Structure formats: structure tokens, C-alpha cells
Amino acid sequence: MDNNKAETRTPAVHREVQLQRAVMAYIVTGIVFMLLPGTFLGVWNLISISNRHQLDTLSPAWLQAHGHAQIYGWIGTFIIGIGFYSLSKMGQLPPFAVRRAWTAYGLWAAGVTLRWGANVTGWHWRIALPVSAALELAGFLTFFATVSRHKANPGAPRKPKEPWMLVVIAGTCGFLFALLMNVFTTCQAAWLGVTPAVPHALDQRMLVIPVWVFLVPTVWGFNARWLPVFVGLQGANGKQLLAATGLGWLGVLLALSGYSLVAAVLFLIAAAVATFALRIFHRPVKAAKTTGVHGSFPWFVRFAYLWLGVAGVLTVWAAAADHAGGIWGASRHSVTVGFLGVMVFAIGQRILPAFCGARVLFSKRAMLASLVLLNVGCALRVSSEIPAYEGFLYAQLFWRILPISAVTELTAVSVFAANLLVTFCRPPAHLSVEAPRPAPGVFASVIAR
Numbered sequence: 087m088d089n090n091k092a093e094t095r096t097p098a099v100h101r102e103v104q105l106q107r108a109v110m111a112y113i114v115t116g117i118v119f120m121l122l123p124g125t126f127l128g129v130w131n132l133i134s135i136s137n138r139h140q141l142d143t144l145s146p147a148w149l150q151a152h153g154h155a156q157i158y159g160w161i162g163t164f165i166i167g168i169g170f171y172s173l174s175k176m177g178q179l180p181p182f183a184v185r186r187a188w189t190a191y192g193l194w195a196a197g198v199t200l201r202w203g204a205n206v207t208g209w210h211w212r213i214a215l216p217v218s219a220a221l222e223l224a225g226f227l228t229f230f231a232t233v234s235r236h237k238a239n240p241g242a243p244r245k246p247k248e249p250w251m252l253v254v255i256a257g258t259c260g261f262l263f264a265l266l267m268n269v270f271t272t273c274q275a276a277w278l279g280v281t282p283a284v285p286h287a288l289d290q291r292m293l294v295i296p297v298w299v300f301l302v303p304t305v306w307g308f309n310a311r312w313l314p315v316f317v318g319l320q321g322a323n324g325k326q327l328l329a330a331t332g333l334g335w336l337g338v339l340l341a342l343s344g345y346s347l348v349a350a351v352l353f354l355i356a357a358a359v360a361t362f363a364l365r366i367f368h369r370p371v372k373a374a375k376t377t378g379v380h381g382s383f384p385w386f387v388r389f390a391y392l393w394l395g396v397a398g399v400l401t402v403w404a405a406a407a408d409h410a411g412g413i414w415g416a417s418r419h420s421v422t423v424g425f426l427g428v429m430v431f432a433i434g435q436r437i438l439p440a441f442c443g444a445r446v447l448f449s450k451r452a453m454l455a456s457l458v459l460l461n462v463g464c465a466l467r468v469s470s471e472i473p474a475y476e477g478f479l480y481a482q483l484f485w486r487i488l489p490i491s492a493v494t495e496l497t498a499v500s501v502f503a504a505n506l507l508v509t510f511c512r513p514p515a516h517l518s519v520e521a522p523r524p525a526p527g528v529f530a531s532v533i534a535r
């Protein structure tokens with residue numbers, strides 16, 4: 087950006103451009119966490135488990151390093167970045183917003199990196215684990231304080247909050263709850279543990295928190311806002327969506343109290359109610375808006391909800407009959423890779439180029455390839471993990487399929503990352519000669535309140 091241009095901008099526009107830079111830093115950092123500490127380590131873990139034909143022999147700290155990097159390092163970082171972006175569309179941007187965005191970024195990224203490093207290397211882990219959790223919490227609270235104190239344009243009429251907003255707020259409270267519990271579990275591990283891993287039983291119980299009160303409801307909330315525009319679906323039924331969110335919270339409280347089967351049944355019901363509330367499998371009422379993305383995009387949004395249903399069923403089965411971690415693993419990855427991953431690949435390639443400086447996605451074919459590969463990899467993984475880990479008939483064959491699923495997922499993730507990173511390296515749509523401009527007003531109207 088040349089100096090003349092910078093000088094002619096109003097302070098508000100200048101601030102918005104600076105905020106956009108911070109948002110881009112969040113998204114690129116999320117991609118890096120997804121790729122290396124997250125997926126690469128996940129693939130390494132799965133190949134090691136497949137070689138040994140046993141889950142138990144692998145370091146629990148390495149498994150947790152992978153899970154934490156994916157949930158908080160990838161998706162958590164994306165969500166905070168998108169949260170800061172929406173701030174710029176919700177009214178006057180406060181002067182401190184850009185500083186806060188970078189402060190939150192520094193604390194958050196340092197916390198997630200320290201956690202991964204402590205889990206993988208064991209470096210001063212008794213101190214590093216609680217410090218990492220405190221840094222993550224501090225980063226989140228900086229974000230939370232900025233967003234919750236933000237006011238709409240002065241003079242704008244005060245409107246009651248729409249159901250999708252309430253669901254996103256519930257998801258944000260779930261995020262806070264998950265981070266507070268993370269402080270508790272890391273302090274306990276540091277005080278009582280013998281390795282840099284949270285004890286297995288406690289870790290498994292805690293895993294439902296980020297999934298069912300943070301990630302899944304946040305996706306439902308944003309889906310209720312975006313899918314009627316992007317996919318042409320009917321508007322969501324707000325009461326049903328709020329009921330599904332409430333069932334998720336109830337399920338988590340029951341799971342934490344030790345009633346894992348009842349909790350699993352509630353998660354299944356919550357998934358079914360939310361899918362119905364969002365009208366995912368109803369006939370669309372208008373054409374999908376697929377400008378700038380692959381035309382198959384609406385189908386992948388539906389696939390993600392099929393995965394959510396599969397996850398719900400497998401979670402009930404796991405709570406009733408898992409012996410060797412295979413059904414739990416399959417249910418966990420149906421929801422994390424199948425639902426969350428496929429949704430982020432689909433919606434992320436739709437919105438992130440626009441959020442990061444009004445860009446246009448580099449390649450629609452790469453978008454299709456990443457989504458097909460992720461679904462194929464996830465299907466291979468989920469269908470092989472159960473017979474292999476649980477020692478069912480033909481287990482040897484399924485042990486051989488698992489590494490193939492891991493490499494397929496790694497390829498999918500690499501294509502997704504490359505497509506977005508190349509997109510960010512290209513000039514914004516209004517400066518580019520060959521790229522089509524994004525449909526005017528689509529993103530602004532979807533985000534702006």
C-alpha cells in the first residue's frame with residue numbers, strides 16, 4: 087500500500103484495513119497449526135499405531151498434542167479471527183480493536199504453541215502445561231472483552247438478538263468453559279501426573295466439552311446465519327436450534343458426571359434436532375450462491391451433516407460397547423474430521439478469501455479435490471478403525487487401510503492449505519485483472535448486522 091493511499095484513508099477505513107491484516111494472521115496461523123502440529127502429528131501417530139496394531143503403546147501426550155493443536159490451534163484460531171472480522175462489520179470499530187486483536191493473537195498463539203511443545207518434548211512440562219492454559223485463557227478473554235463491549239453504530243435501533251446469535255453466544259460461552267476446564271486439567275496433570283499428559287480417563291471425559299458446547303454449536307449458529315444465503319435453504323427454526331444447543335450442554339454436564347451413555351443419546355438427539363432446525367435436507371427455496379467456489383459446495387455442507395449423524399450413532403455405540411478405543415476414535419473423527427473439517431473446508435474456502443482482503447479463491451478444482459479427499463480419507467478411517475482396534479474379523483486388512491486413510495487426509499489438508507495460502511498471496515479482487523470480483527454485497531450483507 088503506497089503512502090498516498092494510506093494518507094487519504096479515513097481513520098476508520100485505516101483501522102479496518104489494519105484489522106484485516108490481523109485477521110489474516112489468525113487464519114494463516116490456524117492453517118499452520120492444522121498442517122504441522124495437527125495433521126502431520128496425527129498421521130504420524132496413526133501410522134505408528136497401525137505398525138504396532140495397538141493404540142495403548144503410543145504416548146498419550148503425543149495424542150493429546152495432536153488433538154489440542156487441531157481443536158484449539160486450527161479451529162479455535164479460525165473462530166477468534168472470524169470473531170474479530172465480524173467486529174469490523176457490526177458498527178463503529180473502537181480505536182483499541184486492532185491493538186486488542188494483536189494482543190489476543192500473541193497470547194493465544196504462544197499458549198497453543200507452548201502446549202504442543204510441552205506435550206511433544208516434555209520441556210519443563212510441570213510449568214509449561216498450566217502456563218500454556220493460562221496464556222490461552224488470557225488470549226481468549228482479551229477477545230471476549232473486546233467483542234462483548236463492542237457497540238453497534240450510535241443511533242442504530244436496538245434489536246433483540248436473533249436465535250443464531252444466541253447460539254453463537256452459547257458457543258462462545260462453551261469456548262470459555264472449555265478453556266477454564268483446560269486450566270483445571272493441566273494444573274492437575276502438573277501437580278499429580280508423571281508425564282506431560284492429562285490422565286486418560288479424565289482426558290476422555292473432558293473431550294466432550296470443546297466438541298459439544300463450543301465447536302458444534304458455533305458451527306450451527308453460523309450455519310443458521312449463512313446457509314440460507316449460500317445454499318438457498320429455508321431460514322432456520324430458532325427455537326429448535328436453541329433446544330439442540332441446550333441438549334448439547336445437558337449432555338456435556340451428564341458426561342462430566344459419569345453418565346456417558348445417556349449423554350451420548352442426548353448428543354445424537356441434539357444432532358438430529360439441529361439438522362432438522364437448519365433445514366439441511368429440506369428442498370432449498372432459492373438457488374445456492376456459488377460464485378467464486380466450486381458448484382458442488384452445497385452438497386459438501388450436507389455431507390458434513392451426514393457425518394454429524396454418523397458421529398451421533400457411533401458415540402452411542404462407543405459409550406455402550408467400546409473395548410479398545412476403536413469406536414470412540416471413529417466417533418471422534420466422524421465429528422472432528424467429518425463434520426467440523428468438511429464444514430471448515432466448504433464454508434472456509436467460501437468466506438475466508440473475502441474476509442482476508444476481498445480476495446477470490448485461487449482454484450475451484452483444488453477446493454473440490456480437498457473436499458473429496460477429506461471425505462474419502464474420513465470414510466476409510468472411520469470404517470477401518472473400529473474393526474482394526476476392536477479386533478473384529480479381518481482386522482489385519484483394516485490395519486493396512488488405516489495408513490492409507492491418514493495419507494489421504496494429509497493430502498486433503500495440504501491441498502486446502504495450499505489453495506488458501508496461494509489465494510492470500512494474490513492481490514485483492516479489485517486490484518486483479520483476471521480474477522472475477524466477488525458478488526457485490528454478499529459477504530457484507532451476511533456478516534453485517
Ligand code: HEM
Pocket residue numbers: 125128129131132135141149150152153154156157161289293414415416418419422423426427492495496499
Ligand atoms: C486429518 C487427519 C487426522 C489424523 C490422521 C488423526 C489421527 C488421530 C489419532 C491416531 C488419534 C489417536 C486416537 C485414535 O486412534 O483415534 C487422534 C486423536 C484425536 N484427534 Fe485426530 N486425526 C486427524 C484429524 C483430526 C482433526 C481435524 C481433529 C479436530 C478438529 C482431531 C482431533 C482429535 C482429538 C481431539 C483426539 C483425541 C486426543 C486425546 O486423546 O486427547 N483429529 N487423531
